[in-house]
Amino acid sequence: MELLTCAHFKEAESFIEAFSFKRENFNNLFKSGNRLLLITGEGPFESITLLPYLIAQYDISKIINFGIVGALAKDFKIGEIVNVRTIYFYLSKPYFQSFTLDNESKVDCITSEDRVLETEYATKLSNFAHIVDRELWPMAKIANAHKIELSSFKLISDFANGEINCFDIQSMASDFSQKLLTYYKNNFTNQTPEPNNEHVLKFKASFSQKKRIEKLSNKLSYEQAHQIINQSKNANECIKSLEYKINPIEEKIENKIKFIQGPFEKIGANIYFDQKKENKNVKVTMNINSQKNIENLINVLSDFRYEQIDDFYNGNLDV
Amino acid sequence: MFSTVFVEQDIYQTQRVQSILAKIKYKNIKTLSRYDDVWGKVKKPYLQKRENLNLFIANKRGNLIKETPDAYGTGRGKHFYFIHSYNCIYECEYCYLQGYFNTPDIVFFVNHEDIVKQMGELIQKYPNEELWFHAGEFSDSLNLSHITQEYKIYYDFFKNNPNCFLELRSKSVNIKEVIELPPLDNIIISFSLASDSSAKEFDRKCPSIKHRLNAIEKLAYKNYKLGLHFDPIIYHEGFLEEYETIFEQLSHLPLETIQYISIGVVRFTKDVYHQVANNYPDSNIHKLDFTKSFDNKLRYNRPMRMWVLNRIKNSLLLKGFQDEKIYLCME
Numbered sequence A: 001m002e003l004l005t006c007a008h009f010k011e012a013e014s015f016i017e018a019f020s021f022k023r024e025n026f027n028n029l030f031k032s033g034n035r036l037l038l039i040t041g042e043g044p045f046e047s048i049t050l051l052p053y054l055i056a057q058y059d060i061s062k063i064i065n066f067g068i069v070g071a072l073a074k075d076f077k078i079g080e081i082v083n084v085r086t087i088y089f090y091l092s093k094p095y096f097q098s099f100t101l102d103n104e105s106k107v108d109c110i111t112s113e114d115r116v117l118e119t120e121y122a123t124k125l126s127n128f129a130h131i132v133d134r135e136l137w138p139m140a141k142i143a144n145a146h147k148i149e150l151s152s153f154k155l156i157s158d159f160a161n162g163e164i165n166c167f168d169i170q171s172m173a174s175d176f177s178q179k180l181l182t183y184y185k186n187n188f189t190n191q192t193p194e195p196n197n198e199h200v201l202k203f204k205a206s207f208s209q210k211k212r213i214e215k216l217s218n219k220l221s222y223e224q225a226h227q228i229i230n231q232s233k234n235a236n237e238c239i240k241s242l243e244y245k246i247n248p249i250e251e252k253i254e255n256k257i258k259f260i261q262g263p264f265e266k267i268g269a270n271i272y273f274d275q276k277k278e279n280k281n282v283k284v285t286m287n288i289n290s291q292k293n294i295e296n297l298i299n300v301l302s303d304f305r306y307e308q309i310d311d312f313y314n315g316n317l318d319v
Numbered sequence B: 001m002f003s004t005v006f007v008e009q010d011i012y013q014t015q016r017v018q019s020i021l022a023k024i025k026y027k028n029i030k031t032l033s034r035y036d037d038v039w040g041k042v043k044k045p046y047l048q049k050r051e052n053l054n055l056f057i058a059n060k061r062g063n064l065i066k067e068t069p070d071a072y073g074t075g076r077g078k079h080f081y082f083i084h085s086y087n088c089i090y091e092c093e094y095c096y097l098q099g100y101f102n103t104p105d106i107v108f109f110v111n112h113e114d115i116v117k118q119m120g121e122l123i124q125k126y127p128n129e130e131l132w133f134h135a136g137e138f139s140d141s142l143n144l145s146h147i148t149q150e151y152k153i154y155y156d157f158f159k160n161n162p163n164c165f166l167e168l169r170s171k172s173v174n175i176k177e178v179i180e181l182p183p184l185d186n187i188i189i190s191f192s193l194a195s196d197s198s199a200k201e202f203d204r205k206c207p208s209i210k211h212r213l214n215a216i217e218k219l220a221y222k223n224y225k226l227g228l229h230f231d232p233i234i235y236h237e238g239f240l241e242e243y244e245t246i247f248e249q250l251s252h253l254p255l256e257t258i259q260y261i262s263i264g265v266v267r268f269t270k271d272v273y274h275q276v277a278n279n280y281p282d283s284n285i286h287k288l289d290f291t292k293s294f295d296n297k298l299r300y301n302r303p304m305r306m307w308v309l310n311r312i313k314n315s316l317l318l319k320g321f322q323d324e325k326i327y328l329c330m331e
């Protein structure tokens, strides 16, 4: 379900009409099909009062915030609509944490605890962002915590230095709402789904094997991965082939390990290397149930030189 | 072009700052009392350096010179790095600055005389040691040097203190300031080099390897002392052949100008690793697995990276570079 949010009823008017939104059990919550519309009220704390409740109650997969904002930089036109790239917060002083919503955009927004009534304050905020609103950052914090995608598009209604007064903005509100609706329809509805490039496995694989295959495949071109997956007889073989394709040195490393392990395996013993291949210690194990086992182990160990391990860790991978 | 230039009020009128301002393009300019009232105060995403890069011009306070970590430098002497700039106009995908500062915005510190003064104090403190001072820990030391023009200040200091060494480390080809002054035995201009494919793929916005080699050649024939850093090496198919091509070209230079060659394999702190994954999710840097190594940094596993380093070192030796000038970085 998609949740649309804005601060004021006036901003939402065109949306309510266009999608025939009906009031839900809260005064400021509306629903239409798979869309919810929440009118949050103005201010950073107002904006999130209901949000956690809605996330718990409805299956919200995306939040889209919209509204009118003031510009902090001169390079905007009144009526221009922008997507927010990164949202910052000014809570008596700049708040460190920020959230990036859209890397493609070039406009940053700062949520201000207070209304921007003086040029001096606007100048301070302009050190951090291009536009100022009063709602978005707390919403981003909550969306981020719940791993819900958040977008925000804002219409520039004035320059945040008192040059346009509230009365002017109110008289333009219907026009602004219509513009926001058009922007939403053009940019946020009927998005085409990404093509599905998943590989089909012809062998059985556990959940973790599937994940590993997917991760490795993503490091190769679709064709390269496809060819290896198609030629593999089982999941383990497939994983190894993908790994070696990505990093051929890994195959040399494994061969060297097998080479060192060879004499131990022959007598039923094992020699284990550090899993991360960082520490130069090895562990030898063997089940002993006869004198012959002991003699075999003594023979193998007396032929075994620690230099082999040293050599291996120093990058000599020849066998 | 910078979006906004922030200058500390106290130094705004100085000739040094005015000269910097005259050489750069910017949309807005503001003064502020201290650069860190704004710089790093909010978490500014690293990739915003592409479209929204600000510049701060300030005085550096506190510790201007710091001792380097172990395994840094040539293995002899005592090593320090000094800070006259933060951040960089280039965008190498592996750059550790992306996980180090909270902002990509550049800072020029202009109180070089204070840095030089602290260098003098260290020389007095360690009269019997060979002291090395490295620039370029938090920035590229040459790429904007035609704007900041501090080279002459350091040059004069090292001319008068021939027993200590200065290393300026760079990926740029901006050697204009350097060649205006004659070479000194204790100033080493060092270049970071990579295979051609790696540089094309990962050293975003940096000069090509061909151009870097041209700059090296120019300096070598004029007898400047040079350092070469093959670091970070990122494994890819055919990497060795590509490095060999570079070694071949370098082997024709007057080799006595090359003071040292470092080789190191790509490595990240955990934070930087995550930043790289976040900033460059499709990068081939992540193609190979990384593992936590001896100092908690993420590296290729030990046999793998030693295999890479050995191949590179052998190839350098075969081209006539001296063993004692080659050292393995951070290993």
Ligand code: SF4
Pocket: B087, B088, B089, B090, B091, B092, B094, B095, B096, B097, B138, B139, B140, B171, B206
């Ligand atoms: S040149 Fe150095 S400082 Fe600049 S981006 Fe590349 S690695 Fe970072």
